[in-house]
Amino acid sequence: MNSEEILKLLKAVGQGTVSPESGVERLKHMPFEDIGFAKVDHHRALRQGYAEVIFGGGKTPKHVAEIVSAMLRHKDSRHNILITRAGAKIHAAVKRASRSAKFHPVSGAITIERNSTITGKGTILVVSAGTSDIPVAEEALLTARMMGNRANHLYDVGVAGIHRLLEHRSELTEARVIICIAGMEGALPSVVGGLVAVPVIAVPTSVGYGASFGGVAALLGMLNSCASNVTVVNIDNGFGAACVASCINRL
Numbered sequence: 001m002n003s004e005e006i007l008k009l010l011k012a013v014g015q016g017t018v019s020p021e022s023g024v025e026r027l028k029h030m031p032f033e034d035i036g037f038a039k040v041d042h043h044r045a046l047r048q049g050y051a052e053v054i055f056g057g058g059k060t061p062k063h064v065a066e067i068v069s070a071m072l073r074h075k076d077s078r079h080n081i082l083i084t085r086a087g088a089k090i091h092a093a094v095k096r097a098s099r100s101a102k103f104h105p106v107s108g109a110i111t112i113e114r115n116s117t118i119t120g121k122g123t124i125l126v127v128s129a130g131t132s133d134i135p136v137a138e139e140a141l142l143t144a145r146m147m148g149n150r151a152n153h154l155y156d157v158g159v160a161g162i163h164r165l166l167e168h169r170s171e172l173t174e175a176r177v178i179i180c181i182a183g184m185e186g187a188l189p190s191v192v193g194g195l196v197a198v199p200v201i202a203v204p205t206s207v208g209y210g211a212s213f214g215g216v217a218a219l220l221g222m223l224n225s226c227a228s229n230v231t232v233v234n235i236d237n238g239f240g241a242a243c244v245a246s247c248i249n250r251l
Contacts, residue, residue, distance in 0.1 A: 033070055037063060040070045049119075049250060050147045051079035053239065056086035056110070061093035068112070069097045080146045081112035084139060084239050107138035107238075111146055120149035120249035122176025124242070127165075127192060129158030129182035132207040137181045140203065140238035140245075144179075147246040159187045172196050177245040180230075181238065183207025186218030193227025199248055201241045202232045 009026060012018040027046060032039040045051045054067055064083060071081055083094065084107075091103035091110050098112050124144045128137040134155055144151035152175075157165040165172075165188075172178065172195055180189040181203040189202035202225070204218035211217060215235035222232045233240045 033074075035066060035070050038067050038070075040067055042071070042074045045079050050243070050246065051081070053143075054081070054083040056083050056090050056108075059090075061090045064090050065093035065097050068094050068101075072098060072112075078114045080115055082143060082146045083110040084108070084143075086110045104138065104142060106135055107142055108135070109139060109142050111142065113146070115148070118148055118150060120144075120147075120176075120246065121251075122150070122249055123174065124149050124151040124177045124179065124245045124249055125171060125175035126151060126153040126179045127157060127172075127181065127188070128153070128155050129184070129188045130207065131156050133181045133183055133205050136203060136205050136236050136238040137179075138238070140179045140181065140242040143239050143242035144246060147242065149246055149249050151242075157188075158182060158184075159191055162191065165191065169195065177201065177248045179203060179238070179241045179245055181205060181241075182222075183215060183218050184212060186221035189222050189230045189232075190225040190227045193225060193230040196229070198229070199245075200227065200230045201245055202230050203238055203241045204232070204235050206236055 009023055013020055013023040032041045041052045054064060056064055068081060086108055094101045094110055100112050102111050126137050126141045128134060137153060137155060141151050141153050154168050154171060176198055178192060178196060178198060178200045180192045180200050182188040183205035186204050189200055193200045202222040204215045204222055206215035219235055
């Protein structure tokens with residue numbers, strides 16, 4: 001849909017020949033912007049509630065910077081820009097496109113904050129088992145905040161010292177959604193799930209010795225959780241967990 005077609009649609013809505021609801025439905029499927037090597041989806045936020053997020057892994061710094069520039073050119077959109085699995089070289093390239101680009105070295109994410117509005121109805125709590133799980137937890141925490149949620153964290157509260165978790169019962173029970181991150185055998189989400197009445201999104205990490213098989217042991221443990229309010233995303237996928245948590249928190 002080009003500018004003339006959009007103008008025609010808006011006139012039809014104004015004249016009453018097309019309902020506002022039908023107009024919104026048509027705008028949800030507007031074409032992407034083709035910049036040659038990528039197709040930037042400017043209207044993802046309209047369809048899904050949050051803007052397109054750039055996965056930095058496997059992309060050149062130049063490509064990431066050009067995608068960011070295309071998003072910044074879209075003047076009627078003031079959504080936050082998030083780049084995951086990036087590094088210092090990508091940040092340097094993106095910084096040339098936007099001085100407000102901020103690199104978060106622990107999570108490897110880059111953010112350009114353009115909107116601080118809170119749209120989530122409650123708090124998303126990110127809970128991690130060990131200090132080694134913090135990079136994945138930080139990706140989840142940052143993603144949740146960039147998507148318009150209040151998000152807090154509890155780090156290093158794994159089952160090896162369960163009293164550390166129980167010290168925070170009030171934060172657990174007050175959260176609307178919990179993201180629970182653990183490696184090794186992946187036991188923490190089952191424990192957390194048994195303490196609360198809200199969705200628990202479990203994230204297995206690739207932290208552990210040989211028999212953890214790069215996070216597969218934790219993944220299987222979480223998939224077999226006896227806590228019925230636990231669901232699971234892929235290994236090290238803090239971003240995906242935060243996306244789902246954000247959808248739940250907006251309901």
